[in-house]
Amino acid sequence: MTDLVTPHAPAGLRSGSRVYIRHPAAGDEAEFTALMRASRSFHKPWASAPHDHERFSAYLEDTTREDFVALLVCRLEDDAIVGFFNISQIVRRLFQSAYLGYAAGKPFAGQGYMREGIQLVLAAAFLDLELHRVEANIQPGNEPSIALARGAGFHREGFSPRYLKIGGRWRDHERWAILVEDWLASNPNVSRYPV
Numbered sequence: 179m180t181d182l183v184t185p186h187a188p189a190g191l192r193s194g195s196r197v198y199i200r201h202p203a204a205g206d207e208a209e210f211t212a213l214m215r216a217s218r219s220f221h222k223p224w225a226s227a228p229h230d231h232e233r234f235s236a237y238l239e240d241t242t243r244e245d246f247v248a249l250l251v252c253r254l255e256d257d258a259i260v261g262f263f264n265i266s267q268i269v270r271r272l273f274q275s276a277y278l279g280y281a282a283g284k285p286f287a288g289q290g291y292m293r294e295g296i297q298l299v300l301a302a303a304f305l306d307l308e309l310h311r312v313e314a315n316i317q318p319g320n321e322p323s324i325a326l327a328r329g330a331g332f333h334r335e336g337f338s339p340r341y342l343k344i345g346g347r348w349r350d351h352e353r354w355a356i357l358v359e360d361w362l363a364s365n366p367n368v369s370r371y372p373v
Contacts, residue, residue: 192298197260197291199249199298201241206250207234209259213283222345227262227281244268245276249302251295253286260286263299265307274310276303280326287322296330304358305368311358315341315351327354331364 191200202210214229228237240246247265252258261282268276278299282292303309314332316323328334332354340348362368 192301193254194294194298196255197251197253197294197298199251199263199295199302202238202248202250202262204238206259207231210234210250210262213259213285214281216284240266247302247307249295249299251282251291251298253291258286259283260289260291261295263295265299265303265309265312268307268309274308276307276309276312278303278312278314280314280323292326293329296326300330300356300361301365301368304361309358311355313353313355315353317344317349318352324352324354330356331360332356333360 191198193199211229211231211234214227228234237248241248245266245268247268249263249265250259251261251263253260262280264279265276266279280292280296280299286292300312303312312332313335314323314327315338316327318324318337333356335353335355338351338353341351342349
């Protein structure tokens with residue numbers, strides 16, 4: 179099982195055995211945008227990630243909002259950025275819910291980095307942000323993303339036709355979600371926060 183906090187991570191962040199998560203910073207622009215440019219054909223038509231100065235600047239600006247948390251997945255051995263997760267549209271009070279988006283860099287896909295990273299992100303979502311529910315909307319043909327969500331304990335809740343506009347087209351999506359109770363049940367060594 180992935181450790182949810184280890185001494186390997188920089189202060190205040192979560193770390194596993196091979197990756198850690200951290201917030202993006204202005205100094206990440208060159209590495210992040212180069213990785214996303216190199217991954218554009220790999221992401222098409224599933225996702226669109228910041229791949230130039232303008233989009234990366236807008237991404238950093240989004241991180242200043244209270245309803246958005248961006249997390250980079252970085253490899254412990256060399257601090258390389260291997261992918262990212264975004265927790266967005268965080269709604270508080272009686273809802274305590276958010277959406278999860280993610281993408282791996284093509285050179286790092288299929289190596290288990292995102293599988294470890296999603297557990298760290300869910301720990302941040304449920305323990306640090308005290309969310310009750312996290313939802314991921316995934317296009318039906320995107321088998322690697324569906325497998326990542328399913329493997330992390332998400333359950334398919336439904337289907338949304340023409341749900342999100344990606345690459346200039348409205349695309350169907352499946353709704354996958356996980357509740358804090360389900361996540362805690364699969365992580366019995368984690369102390370539950372007050373609900």
